[in-house]
Amino acid sequence: MKKIAIYFISTVLSVQSIAQSVKSYSTAQAHSHNDYERARPFDDAYEQQFGSIEADIFLVNDTLFVAHNLKDIKPQRTFTTLYLLPILQKAEQNGGHIYPQDNVPLQLLVDLKTEGEPTLAALMRVLEPHRKLFAPTGSVKVVVSGDVPDASQFERYPDFIYFDGRPENVYTPAQMAHIGLISQAFQKYSKWNGEGPLLEKDRKKIQKMINDVHDLGKKVRIWATPDNINAWKTMMALGVDYINTDKVRELGDYLRTAPR
Known part of the structure; x- marks a missing residue:
């Protein structure tokens, strides 16, 4: 009986220790994946005060369009609009800040779907007149993903353009200064479908990657994760910085009401 009591107490303490080590999450750590596919692009995620929003862009005849595929492009659905x-x-409306709270930033993840160099040049042209709004001085951080330039070219770009890195790549300190986020596909580590517990061997692989990225002082996003409460809780326990979702309202509701 005494051994059982000791085991029970040690188990409770262990669970409490794990719970205390998990940081508190809010919608500031939520990422609206392929946000433009929603009925209300930008607005849904903004009203939930998401910390990150994703838009795929195509350069066609000097105009940046937002779509998942070239065939989905519609004249009125431009990046600017x-x-x-x-x-x-x-x-x-907010005195120069993206959100009413001046300490709440927004990450705008822009995925280049057409040839990187001209598409990025077009993106910089539309952002340049408003560069004070964008990080490092403003509250909106533009992170470019997709067909990004080679890391050796990062220093050619202005300081309001950051790049989405990969955990398997090695960057110099100068290149790392231009990395705004480090991302990878969930399938690189696991085939888990979000039901039941994540396999321990998969958890260890993901945890090591996250720890390594955090040691570099960067934030982590894992895309194509299962999209349910169990998966969200698992990603939070692992310390993923942005919870990837297509269920903007559901994740927003969960993060506001779930016990911390």
Whole structure:
């Protein structure tokens, strides 16, 4: 009986220790994956005060369109219309800050779907007149993903453009200064479907990657993760910095109401 009591106490303490080590999450750590596919692009995630929003862009005839595939492009769905103008409007309403709270930033993850160099050049042209709104001085951090330039070219770009890195790549300190986020596909580590517990061997692989990235002082996003409460809780326990979701309202509700 005494051994059982000791085991029970040690187990409770262990569980409490793990719970205390998990940081508190809010919608500031939520990422709206392929946000433009929602009925209300930008607005849904903004109203939930998400910390990160993703838009895929295509350069066609000098205009940046937002879509998942080239065939999905529609004339009215431009990057400027769906994202830049709403961001500028919110910043004007909030005294130059993206959110009413001046210490709450927004990460805008822009995925280059057409040839990287000209698409990035077009993106910089539309952002340049408003560069004070963008990090490092402003509250919106633009992180470029997709067909990004080679890391040796990062220093050619202005300081309001950051890049999405990969955990398997090695960057110099100068290149690392231009990395705004480090991302990887969930399938690189696991085939877990979000039901039941994550396999221990998979958990260890993911945890090592996250720890290594955090040691570099960078934040982690894992894309294509299972998208349910069990998966969200698992990602939070692992310390992922941005919880990837297509269920903006559901994740927002969960993060506001779940016990810390």
